[in-house]
Structure formats: structure tokens, C-alpha cells
Amino acid sequence: MLKVGLTGGIGAGKSEVSRLLVEHGAVLIDADCIAREVVAPGTPGLAAVVEAFGEEILAADGSLDRPRLGSIVFADPEKLAVLNSIVHPLVGARSRELESTATEGAVVIHDVPLLTENGLAPLYDLVIVVDASPETQLDRLVRLRGMTDDDARARMAAQATREQRREIADIVIDNDVPLDALRKRVAEVWDDLVRRARAPRAASGDGRSRDGGAE
Numbered sequence: 756m757l758k759v760g761l762t763g764g765i766g767a768g769k770s771e772v773s774r775l776l777v778e779h780g781a782v783l784i785d786a787d788c789i790a791r792e793v794v795a796p797g798t799p800g801l802a803a804v805v806e807a808f809g810e811e812i813l814a815a816d817g818s819l820d821r822p823r824l825g826s827i828v829f830a831d832p833e834k835l836a837v838l839n840s841i842v843h844p845l846v847g848a849r850s851r852e853l854e855s856t857a858t859e860g861a862v863v864i865h866d867v868p869l870l871t872e873n874g875l876a877p878l879y880d881l882v883i884v885v886d887a888s889p890e891t892q893l894d895r896l897v898r899l900r901g902m903t904d905d906d907a908r909a910r911m912a913a914q915a916t917r918e919q920r921r922e923i924a925d926i927v928i929d930n931d932v933p934l935d936a937l938r939k940r941v942a943e944v945w946d947d948l949v950r951r952a953r954a955p956r957a958a959s960g961d962g963r964s965r966d967g968g969a970e
């Protein structure tokens with residue numbers, strides 16, 4: 756099994772890259788989907804979030820009002836840290852459970868938005884960073900997701916910088932490009948991942964593969 760960490764700033768297009776990798780045959784473990792699962796109504800995770808932030812972060816149907824919670828935590832680093840301390844251990848446990856079901860020789864893509872921020876790179880054989888300019892990120896968040904300019908900028912500021920993400924990357928996928936060009940790049944990366952999955956890998960002390968590859 757080849758364990759790959761996939762990350763990128765909000766609005767960089769990481770979800771599109773993960774979708775394309777799945778088309779090629781990757782096994783996807785999506786941290787955002789798991790994060791929703793562990794705070795679904797009736798879960799201990801949601802109960803802990805309500806205890807920390809109050810019932811005002813609940814929607815009328817008892818589910819988590821994610822936009823409301825986001826407006827609170829992304830404007831306050833201390834509150835964001837509190838939320839992360841609740842959700843991240845739950846996400847990690849569920850991710851490991853899902854990974855254990857993958858077949859031998861699989862390429863397992865862990866889609867982790869905050870991989871850089873939480874120092875998770877050593878958990879993977881290699882890290883792929885989907886990169887886009889801040890201007891592209893902002894445009895996508897406002898135009899495609901309907902965020903206000905201030906909200907989009909606050910969410911971008913709460914994450915690692917573009918430079919910090921690139922520092923931990925073994926492979927960078929540029930997503931300031933048309934979709935056809937992105938598809939071609941992802942296909943190249945997939946071929947490299949399959950090669951790595953099939954070949955013996957010399958691991959460094961931090962557990963990551965150091966046998967070169969696409970950059």
C-alpha cells in the first residue's frame with residue numbers, strides 16, 4: 756500500500772484533483788467527509804462541539820450549522836484550536852479504520868485540508884500539494900462558493916501559507932491551469948504513484964518515501 760497525503764489551500768481545487776485520482780483507481784479517504792460524519796446528529800463529537808460553543812451552532816433540525824460555526828472559529832485562532840482538538844482525533848481514528856480495509860498494493864489518497872498546519876506529513880509515504888495563487892483561491896471562494904470577500908480572506912488566513920505547503924510537498928500539482936491541463940498533470944502523477952506503489956521504497960526516519968519522482 757502507498758499512503759499519500761493530499762492537501763492544498765481552500766479554493767485551490769484539491770477536491771477536483773482527488774476526484775480525478777479516484778477515476779484512475781485511487782482509494783480515497785476524505786478528511787472533510789469524515790469530519791462531517793463524526794459530528795453528525797447523535798454523535799459524541801457533536802455533543803462535545805455543542806458543549807464547547809453552545810447550542811447557537813446548531814441548525815433548527817439539530818445538525819451542526821457549519822457556516823455559523825465557521826464564522827466563529829475562523830475569526831478566532833483560539834476557538835479554532837478548541838474545535839480542532841475535538842474533531843481531529845475523531846477524524847484520525849476513523850481514517851485509520853478506513854485505511855485498514857484497503858487492499859495490498861492500493862494507492863490510498865488521504866485528502867487532508869490541514870495536513871501542513873497539523874504537521875501530518877510524516878504519516879504518509881509522500882505528500883501531494885495542489886497549488887494555486889491566492890488570487891485564484893479568492894476568486895473561486897467568492898464566485899463559486901458564494902462566500903463574502905471578508906469570509907474568504909479569513910479562511911485563507913487561518914491556513915498555512917502557500918510557501919509552507921510547498922515546503923512539505925514531494926509532488927506539486929499546479930491548478931492555475933485549464934481543466935484539460937490539470938487532467939494531463941494528474942494522469943502523469945498517477946503513473947508515478949503506481950510506480951512507487953509497485954517498487955520497493957527506501958523509507959527515511961520520518962517514514963516518508965525518498966525515491967524521487969514527479970515534481
